[in-house]
Amino acid sequence: DAGVIQSPRHEVTEMGQEVTLRCKPISGHDYLFWYRQTMMRGLELLIYFNNNVPIDDSGMPEDRFSAKMPNASFSTLKIQPSEPRDSAVYFCASSFTQGLGEQYFGPGTRLTVT
Amino acid sequence: ILNVEQSPQSLHVQEGDSTNFTCSFPSSNFYALHWYRWETAKSPEALFVMTLNGDEKKKGRISATLNTKEGYSYLYIKGSQPEDSATYLCAFQDDYKLSFGAGTTVTVRA
Numbered sequence: 223d224a225g226v227i228q229s230p231r232h233e234v235t236e237m238g239q240e241v242t243l244r245c246k247p248i249s250g251h252d253y254l255f256w257y258r259q260t261m262m263r264g265l266e267l268l269i270y271f272n273n274n275v276p277i278d279d280s281g282m283p284e285d286r287f288s289a290k291m292p293n294a295s296f297s298t299l300k301i302q303p304s305e306p307r308d309s310a311v312y313f314c315a316s317s318f319t320q321g322l323g324e325q326y327f328g329p330g331t332r333l334t335v336t
Numbered sequence: 337i338l339n340v341e342q343s344p345q346s347l348h349v350q351e352g353d354s355t356n357f358t359c360s361f362p363s364s365n366f367y368a369l370h371w372y373r374w375e376t377a378k379s380p381e382a383l384f385v386m387t388l389n390g391d392e393k394k395k396g397r398i399s400a401t402l403n404t405k406e407g408y409s410y411l412y413i414k415g416s417q418p419e420d421s422a423t424y425l426c427a428f429q430d431d432y433k434l435s436f437g438a439g440t441t442v443t444v445r446a
Contacts, residue, residue: 264437264438264439265425266436267434272432313379313380322387323432324370324382325370326382327379327380329378
């Protein structure tokens with residue numbers, strides 16, 4: 223298995239632009255998580271899905287952030303409009319119900335908003 | 337936001353020495369306690385998942401213990417090697433959500 227796949231690996235954009243981050247979970251996993259990692263706040267959960275349905279989005283910082291999971295093999299995290307304070311590494315992770323809850327992380331997308 | 341605390345924040349250990357560090361977490365609504373290893377420029381990798389009070393897990397030279405009644409877990413590294421240098425994260429699980437601590441960064445000096 224290729225593991226969790228994220229794209230792009232690096233994104234540099236200007237303030238005000240729309241940014242879309244993509245994630246492909248491990249096949250067969252029914253949970254998908256989006257995290258943001260910053261020096262100040264560490265690894266924080268933004269939103270998670272179960273069977274493509276958003277379960278908890280309480281970590282999404284504000285309305286500029288949105289996430290979708292149109293099918294079991296694809297999810298997007300969108301920021302519109304982006305701001306410099308959104309600069310961070312965004313991780314996607316997946317897990318499956320029959321496991322112990324351990325999450326498998328993708329390589330992350332490093333976002334820089336100038 | 338659940339309060340998951342790790343200490344110390346960082347430590348340096350001489351190659352061959354053993355070390356340990358702590359994760360404290362809420363003792364209510366406990367489902368599981370996870371340990372992850374996070375190497376620089378990589379993504380976190382699961383080390384252990386512990387669910388029962390008194391659980392002990394071991395993988396090679398790394399082991400972990402769990403006390404759910406008092407809300408703490410220890411991670412031990414025996415005979416540290418340079419490849420053990422990483423940040424070790426613990427995470428408290430309630431339902432399917434993980435709340436991560438800030439991590440303990442271990443640097444092993446040759």
